[in-house]
Amino acid sequence: MKHAEIAVIGGGPAGLMAALAAAEMGAKVTLVDRNSRLGGQLVKQTHKFFGSEKEYASIRGIDIGRILATEVHKNPNIETMLNSTVVAYYPDDGVLGIEVEEKKWVKMKAERIVVATGASEKYLLFENNDLPGIYGAGAVQTLMNEHGVVPGKNVLMVGAGNIGLIVSYQLMQAGVNVKAIIDAAPSIGGYWVHASKVARLGVPILTSYTVKAAYPNEMTGALERAVIWRVDDRWQPVPGTEKVFNVDVMCIAVGLSPLAELLWQAGCKMMYVPELGGHVPVRNDNMETTVSGIYVAGDVAGVEEASSAMMEGRLAGLSAAKSLGYDDGTYEEKKAEALKELENLRSGPVGGKIRKGLAQLAS
Amino acid sequence: MRIEEHPILTFDRGREVEFTFNGRKMKGYEGEPIAAALHANGVRVLSYSKKLHRPRGFYCAIGNCSSCLMTVNGEPNVRVCTEKLREGMVIETQQGRGDLK
Numbered sequence: 081m082k083h084a085e086i087a088v089i090g091g092g093p094a095g096l097m098a099a100l101a102a103a104e105m106g107a108k109v110t111l112v113d114r115n116s117r118l119g120g121q122l123v124k125q126t127h128k129f130f131g132s133e134k135e136y137a138s139i140r141g142i143d144i145g146r147i148l149a150t151e152v153h154k155n156p157n158i159e160t161m162l163n164s165t166v167v168a169y170y171p172d173d174g175v176l177g178i179e180v181e182e183k184k185w186v187k188m189k190a191e192r193i194v195v196a197t198g199a200s201e202k203y204l205l206f207e208n209n210d211l212p213g214i215y216g217a218g219a220v221q222t223l224m225n226e227h228g229v230v231p232g233k234n235v236l237m238v239g240a241g242n243i244g245l246i247v248s249y250q251l252m253q254a255g256v257n258v259k260a261i262i263d264a265a266p267s268i269g270g271y272w273v274h275a276s277k278v279a280r281l282g283v284p285i286l287t288s289y290t291v292k293a294a295y296p297n298e299m300t301g302a303l304e305r306a307v308i309w310r311v312d313d314r315w316q317p318v319p320g321t322e323k324v325f326n327v328d329v330m331c332i333a334v335g336l337s338p339l340a341e342l343l344w345q346a347g348c349k350m351m352y353v354p355e356l357g358g359h360v361p362v363r364n365d366n367m368e369t370t371v372s373g374i375y376v377a378g379d380v381a382g383v384e385e386a387s388s389a390m391m392e393g394r395l396a397g398l399s400a401a402k403s404l405g406y407d408d409g410t411y412e413e414k415k416a417e418a419l420k421e422l423e424n425l426r427s428g429p430v431g432g433k434i435r436k437g438l439a440q441l442a443s
Numbered sequence: 444m445r446i447e448e449h450p451i452l453t454f455d456r457g458r459e460v461e462f463t464f465n466g467r468k469m470k471g472y473e474g475e476p477i478a479a480a481l482h483a484n485g486v487r488v489l490s491y492s493k494k495l496h497r498p499r500g501f502y503c504a505i506g507n508c509s510s511c512l513m514t515v516n517g518e519p520n521v522r523v524c525t526e527k528l529r530e531g532m533v534i535e536t537q538q539g540r541g542d543l544k
C-alpha cells in the first residue's frame with residue numbers, strides 16, 4: 081500500500097494549485113491524474129483567458145496549463161502519478177483505489193485528500209440523440225485540440241454559452257465548417273467578445289431554438305441531418321418553425337455538471353444547486369467537506385471558471401497542509417488573500433449566479 | 444481527418460503503426476486513443492447498443508460515459524476513447540455485452 085500525506089485527485093487548474101499551495105507550506109503531495117499530461121481543461125483551450133492577472137488572464141489556456149505543470153514537476157514536495165484513475169474511495173479505512181496505466185492496481189492511503197476532478201458534460205433530450213456524430217463539446221475539443229483529428233466537416237453547435245462559442249471558434253481554427261450556433265434561451269449566454277468573434281466569421285447564432293430531431297445516414301448509421309425548431313417564451317416548441325441542417329456533427333454544449341462520484345462514495349453531504357451545475361458538496365470556507373480530511377476545489381465543487389478553480393485549489397491546498405501541522409505562520413494571511421481574490425472574481429454581474437448558488441449552499 | 448496545420452497548436456504524434464478494424468488494415472499513431480485513430484480513418488460507428496442495437500459513437504472522449512465500448516485484442520468492453528493505440532491491435536465492433544474469458 082502506498083502512503084501519501086496529501087493526495088490531490090485531478091490535475092486541472094484546481095488540483096495543480098492545490099498541490100503547489102500544500103507543497104509551499106511544506107507538505108508532501110501526491111498528485112493523481114487519469115490523463116497522460118497535467119492541465120485538465122486547460123490543455124484544450126487555445127483562447128486567451130478571462131479572469132484577473134493573478135490567474136494568468138489574457139494568457140492562452142494551454143500556456144497557463146504548461147506554466148503550472150512545469151512548476152509542479154519542478155517541485156520536490158510533489159510526486160505526480162499520470163495515467164492514473166482514482167476509481168474508488170473506501171470510507172471504512174479511507175483508502176483510495178487507483179488504476180494505473182492499463183490494469184495495474186494501486187491502493188493508497190492518504191492523510192488528507194483534495195478532490196479536484198472537474199466536471200462532465202450534460203446531455204440533451206431529442207429524437208435520435210444517441211447517433212454517432214453527436215458529441216459533447218469537451219469530446220470535440222479533446223479529439224481536435226489534443227489529438228489533432230477533426231470531428232467532421234459540418235457542425236451544428238448546440239449552446240451559445242462561452243463553451244459553445246469558444247469551441248465553435250476552435251472548430252473554425254481547425255478548418256471545420258460551423259453551420260450555426262443555436263440556443264434555447266432568448267439571448268446569448270456567453271461573453272460578447274466570444275460571440276462577436278464567431279459572428280464576424282459569418283456564423284449565424286439562432287437564439288430561442290432547440291433541437292427537434294437528428295437523422296442518420298442510411299448506409300453508415302451516423303448523423304447526417306439535424307432539425308431544429310423555435311421555442312416560445314414559455315420554452316414550448318412552435319410547430320412550423322423547423323429548419324434543417326445537413327451536418328455530420330452536432331456538438332452539445334449545454335453545460336457541465338460536477339464529476340462527484342468519489343465524494344458520493346465518501347459520504348460527503350451533497351446538495352442540489354442548479355446555479356452550480358447540479359449536486360455539489362457542502363463545505364466550509366477552508367474547502368473541507370462534511371467528511372473530515374476530504375477537501376474539494378474547482379468545477380467539482382461547483383461549475384465555474386479556471387480562475388476561481390485555481391483560488392479554490394489554493395485554499396484547499398493551504399488548509400489541508402495546515403491541518404497536518406504545516407504552518408510557518410503565514411497560513412492565515414495566505415488564506416485571507418485567497419478568500420479575498422475569490423470574492424473579487426465573483427463580484428460584478430457575471431458572478432451573480434455563482435453568488436446565489438453559494439449562498440444557497442451555505443444556508 | 445487529421446489536422447495538419449493549425450494556427451496555434453502543434454501535435455507531437457507517436458510513430459505510425461498498423462492495426463485492424465473488423466479485419467480491415469488501417470494506420471494510426473502509437474499512443475493516441477483508439478477512437479481518435481478510427482475517427483481519422485473515417486470510422487464513427489464504434490458499437491451497437493445492447494437491447495436495440497442502435498449504432499453508437501463516442502460522446503465524452505474522456506472515459507466517463509461508456510458510449511465507446513469495443514472489443515480490443517479479444518477483450519470486450521474496452522473504452523476506446525481512452526485506450527491507447529498499439530502496433531498490431533485487433534479492434535472489432537462489439538455485439539451485445541461481450542463475454543469474460
Ligand SMILES: Cc1cc2nc3c(=O)[nH]c(=O)nc-3n(C[C@H](O)[C@H](O)[C@H](O)COP(=O)(O)OP(=O)(O)OC[C@H]3O[C@@H](n4cnc5c(N)ncnc54)[C@H](O)[C@@H]3O)c2cc1C
Pocket residue numbers: 089090091092093094095112113114115118119120121122125128129130131164165166167196197198199218242243244246247339377378379380383384385386387388389
Ligand atoms: C471551452 C471552454 C472554455 C473555457 N474558457 C475559460 C476561460 O476563458 N476562463 C476561465 O477562467 N475558465 C474557462 N473555462 C472553464 C475552465 O476550463 C474550468 O472551469 C476549469 O478547467 C476547472 O478546473 P478543474 O481543475 O476544476 O477541472 P478540470 O480542468 O476539468 O480538471 C480535472 C482533472 O481531473 C482529472 N480527473 C477526473 N476524474 C479523475 C479521477 N477519477 N482520477 C484521476 N484524475 C481524474 C481529469 O483528467 C482532469 O485533468 C473554459 C472551459 C471550457 C470547456
Ligand code: FES
Pocket residue numbers: 500501502503504505506507508509510511512522523524525
Ligand atoms: S466516449 Fe465516453 S467513455 Fe468513451
